[in-house]
Amino acid sequence: MLDMTPKEVVERKGATINPCKTCEPVGAMYCALGIHKCMPHSHGSQGCCSYHRTVLGRHFKEPAIATSSSFTEGASVFGGRSNLNTSVKNIFDIYNPDIIAVHTTCLSETIGDDVNSYLMDMKIPEGKKVIYASTPSYEGSHIQGFSNMMCAIINQLAVETPEKNSKVALFPGWVDPGDSRELKRLAAELGAEPMMLPDHDNSMDTPMTGRYEYYGEGGTRIPDIEQIGGSRALIAMGHIGSAEPASLMMKKFELPTELVPLPVGIAFTDRYIMALKGISGQEVPRELANERGRVVDLMLDSSQYTYQKKVAVYGDPDIVYGMTSLCLELGMIPKYVITGTPKREFETLITDLLNQYGVQEECIVKSDTDLFYMHQLIKNDPVDLLLGTSYGKYIAKAEDIPIVRMGFPVLDRYAGTIQPVVGYRGATRMIEKILEALMSRQDRDAADEDFECVM
């Protein structure tokens, strides 16, 4: 497995090998799928749309609907106006969404298609909406694409509203439906009526009923988005993915806003709870405090199996930040912390976290890099555990290292996306997985005389 990967690290300036990120449009598509009755539309050649739907389908084991402008060579030369016009008509005719969320691709961006002006000139059916985000694939990563669609939603749907409402706006960033549900539950427990944007609960994990509908019951409702400026406050999660939409909200609506890390692990979940508490003024319910107490209890009980274990954490910046924090809470050493997303800020965040925990070991933290590099690092100085997406499984097999899957995409396991990694429940779940991986390895490797029945 990966036998062609040499130990010696050669500096690369041209080739990215085995990427740890993908392109902007899929982020925009996923974001749009968290709006109720929304059809994401990919303005480019149809391969992009097909690839994005496929990767989302494989991760969520769910239909991922989206349409394409189906550019041909002609459209690439003369511009995609007519393709977009036809698309919008056909989408409303055939799939009858309430809203179409258009995003661009490297093709339509390179030819300089002015989608905004196309939409201005377009006749949109009464009561329907079409919004648009620019997502050139040659910038940022899928995380930036998600963020760009968030900004588009806010800019193009949210209206000035003199009236305040009772809701607390939540920007979860790129999370799974199980996380959306858990974040809303925690907010409700704290007496904060959540308005989550986007909301993939019941949109990318619809129940089996025997009758397929294009649109699930879930997803953020358009009237709620329109009134988002009147929310009591905003909690935006993820310093990389949610920073831009959060600052846009502050600028546009002067909303009291708190930017917190994605609530993974105890400390970051505490931050989220405190933020909610600050808004609602409510005490933390006993049951929730017990929930927290039980995770801390679990961590202390099992700490000997995680203490000083070296882990490579890789994937998208915000979830990697959260998972790194959880690993540190478990006494682990985040030996390599890696993202493909080109954001230097990631390195600062992680380094600060390592310093905060006084990690003595030399750890390598890098953004804008790839899994080939991480593999080479591991070849030179191995780790005990891999924590990240399915694409790490090649390295896991090559180097015989246990892997715990998290983040996007997880293409080779089931049931992950309908459960949380966030909150105290998510922490419990992740700790169980990490322990299972490490302890199973200890069992597997133990000599007969060292094999323990009680651990």
Place this chain on the structure above:
Amino acid sequence: MSTQRERLLDQYSARVYKNRKEHITQLEFGGEPDSIIANTRTVPGIMTARGCCYAGCKGVVVGPLKDVCVITHGPIGCAFYSWGTRRNRAKPGPDGKNFIPYSICTDMRSTDIVFGGEKKLQKAIDECMKIFDPKCIMICSTCPIGLIGDDVQAIAKINEQTYGITVIALSCEGYKGVSQSSGHHIANNGIMRHIIGTGDQKPEGKYTVNIMGEYNIGSDAWEEERILRRCGITVANVFTGDGAYATMKNAHLADLNVLMCHRSISYIAEMMKTKYGIDWVKVNFIGIGATCESLRMIGKYFNDAKLQERIEEVIADELETIRDDVEHYRLKLKGKTAGIFAGGSRSHHYQKLLEDFGVETVIAGYEFAHRDDYEGREVIPFIKPDADSKNIEEITVEADPEHFHQRYSPEEIEELNKQGVMVNYYDGMMREMKAGHVVVDDYNAFETDELIKKLRPDIFLSGLKDKYTILKDGCASRQIHSYDYSGPYAGFLGAVNFGHDITMTLYCAAWQFVKAPWEITPNLAGSLGGDN
């Protein structure tokens, strides 16, 4: 009474109706041959299953070549999505090289788009040479490359000279053509122009064949190879599943091309016929009967009594081995109906396999097929080229003075065709279907959903994008592009796997829970009298 086809089409607006009516046919087998329009532009906004030219070139044809460093030249996405997602299995060859678990990309950024990506591509090639030292590099361009005008062909030439290896630039930008099909063609051209015929090692074996249009999804090629080897036939190359640049160079020295996918690789088969005189036989190793028939065709083609005898022995033995299993699954599956939407030959192939288990296919369609895949090759002269197909280069080859060798004269080939050996000919999918069956070209989500609701097949085989939709409709579904991570489905052992998987899917215990008890039990209110 209106047909299912009409009722489906009637739901479209006039504009879409006009287009789609030509792509959907309900077979009649009347006086005129049934016909369909294919390989034309997709209606924008219709949620097609189709992919793009790059997907056909890199994803389908050249991606599976194990000893080739394929560099995706463009932004990161395309390289990411085509990495490890197609199940084209490979084992390293004698040189130990296997690039299948790798995805290499120039990961272009804004500055590269503005100032050109040639420098970055050159660096990527240098780095690949330093790290991987391959004998062959292929550059697959994605959408922006053609637009910003990077001269990838020139870079390929320069590097061939610099490094003394084969470097092939494939300009397979996503917007070219109307589907993956254009990408197949571009890849075929590249392989024909730069690889086939550059070697001089004749494959060893009395009868040597290249299996073409076989991508070794779920190890299909290995099952086919196993059977052929038993018969005394050597597989010199597989195009391109588990394929290798190292041996593909000598493909022109094999005795026969056997063609699985008629769409994705027929260009090479035809060009090899013209240039080297090698015939191709359209086979189908998907299905028990189909496999037997294909083996017999190959036997008849070589016209060697001993070989034919051996083939019969192998068939008898293989059938004996799988008999009980097949019977077991046949009892479970007989009388069921199926729908199949696949790429460009499988919807035909899998009907034969389903037939082996007593399952009738009532809906079949292709994503990117051409008319000849539906109607048979005799329709080719009548296909009008359009602006999109004209944009894809047709290369002309001439008979190679050194290597051109025809086993049979055209008259002898005609005779073979009469005997049912499909030499240089394919009769298409539709002829093997029945009246009333629905055929859909360039199917989309709406049509898939409607056809399931109207025709209620017991199982629907399609791709990932459809799979979960179909399941949620309460219809059993398996991916027939990727075999849902199972396989092989080809050959004799593959047929058993397929029977097992279809049975497993249909008889999944969880189906009984789709309706909750409170949904099907009447809600009785009040209390029963006479309790006191």
